[in-house]
Amino acid sequence: MYRDHLKYLACPSCSGELTIGSKVISDAEFLEDGSLDCVSCGKSFPIVRGVPRFVDTSNYADSFGWEWTTHARTQYDSYTRTTISQDRFFDETRWPRELNGETILEVGCGAGRFTEQAVSTGAMVVSLDYSVAVDANYASHGRLKNSLIVQGDLYAMPLKPERFDRVLCIGVLQHTPAVGRAFAGLPRFLKPGGKLVVDVYAINWKTFFKSYYLLRPITKRIPHEELYAAIRRYVNLMWPLVRLIGKLPSGRLINKSLFVISDYRGRLALSDDLLKEWAILDTFDGLSPQFDRPQFLSTVKRWFAEAGFTDVEVFPGYNGIVGRGTKPVD
Ligand SMILES: C[S@@+](CC[C@H](N)C(=O)[O-])C[C@H]1O[C@@H](n2cnc3c(N)ncnc32)[C@H](O)[C@@H]1O
Structure with missing residues (x-):
């Protein structure tokens, strides 16, 4: 640092x-x-x-540490040569492309696919994660003058309050043990008038077709190396069939719900090799976390209301539910 x-x-x-x-x-x-x-x-x-490290080396997010150090750049736009992460970052946040002079706090940064986008705005970006995923992010961004990467816990952030113009927390809240409390801790770090963007998995009819929710109580107990190796073998074996089924109407849903394989064919413009790499990563991501707690849209609306935010928008999007709002000035 x-x-x-x-x-x-x-x-x-x-x-x-x-x-x-x-x-x-x-x-x-x-x-x-x-x-x-x-x-x-x-x-x-x-x-x-x-x-700088403010938490124990081993904690409930260890599976993510494994995941993101193994797939350090898989989802980076600079690796896939696409604009997948860029599109999601700017669509979800609606933030300007130039943010020179501003400060962004990225909570639960993982390997840094969105850090790559945040630093590109010219803002000073502080990226925090509970797991050793910070090492993967550091390898890509740690030496940039506008990046600070910190290993810390969102429930006890090692940061000055009211220091940030913008806070981003995407792909994270559902993976914490107390989701509402995780959200409630974020506004404290925003300056008055600052912007908060979160997303969280949704509970809806699709939840009942996600067979990985049935398997996860068992698979999350398997050592990460073993689970990852098994998933890799399984996806490699199944890939020709997944490729075929993915071409059918609702094929992706079948692949996900029946074979538990994340299939982005037709949704993301990736080569077949990259689709397989993302499938291995995301299948592990679905089966390994200690916590996976999707939320209702009404719950996310309530969080923003309880925090007293203005300009609140909460709607179905990307990861499930997207929420945006502005911290009141008074
Ligand atoms: C699914 S990953 C998302 C990473 C990144 N935001 C992305 O979308 O690529 C969830 C991340 O949340 C982090 N996380 C979970 N609990 C956390 C906590 N209490 N404090 C900080 N980060 C946490 C995990 O370590 C993991 O890297």
């Missing part, structure tokens, strides 16, 4: 100021390894491989 990015951070325990510890490996600008110490409560937090 860059030394001058310390201004965004605060102690996750007591919100105190942090200082750079005495034993650091760094050059004039960049801290590679060392620690950050709280001047109020005295707690110390390590900086490891350029990333």
Whole structure:
């Protein structure tokens, strides 16, 4: 992390100021390894491989750490040579393409497919994730002057309150143990008048056709390496059939609900090899998380109302439900 990015951070325990510890490996600008110490409560937090870390190395998001370090760039536009992530980022947020001088907080950044988009706006982007997915994101963005990558917990964010113009939390809330509480913690970090965008899986009729909800109580207990290897073999074996069925009307639904294989044929403009790579990634993503808690549209509307947001829009979209709103100035 860059030394001058310390201004965004605060102690996750007591919100105190942090200082750079005495034993650091760094050059004039960049801290590679060392620690950050709280001047109020005295707690110390390590900086490891350029990333300040405020949580235990192992936690409930370990499956995501495995997933995103294995598929570090699979969903990056710069890897697929598409605009899939760019389209989703700007469609969901409706944010301008140029945000020089602004600050964005990205909560649950994973490998960084949306960090790539956020930094492209010129804004200063702080990307936080609970898992070692931060290492994958760091490999792509960690040395950019407008990027700070942090391993932290959204329930106790190591950040200064009211520091950000925009907060983005997509693909994350359903994977937390208390979804409403996870949402309720986000507005605190927005400046008055700041913009919040979230998305979350929806509960609707399709939920009942998602057979991975039946399998996940078992598969989430399988060690990640074993589960991933089994899914990889299975998808490779089934791929010719999946390819055939995917061409039928409702073929993708059949592939997902009957064979538990995520199939983006006809929906995303990817080559067959990339479709298979995304299928392996997303099948693992469906079967491995500790928590997967879809929500009702009315619940998401209530969250925004309870937070007192204005200009609220909550509607079915992308991951299930998209919600946008503005934090009141008063
Ligand atoms: C499905 S991934 C989405 C990643 C990224 N937003 C994307 O769409 O590619 C969900 C991410 O949420 C993170 N996550 C889950 N619980 C979290 C928490 N309590 N604090 C921060 N991140 C969390 C996971 O580690 C994981 O990387």
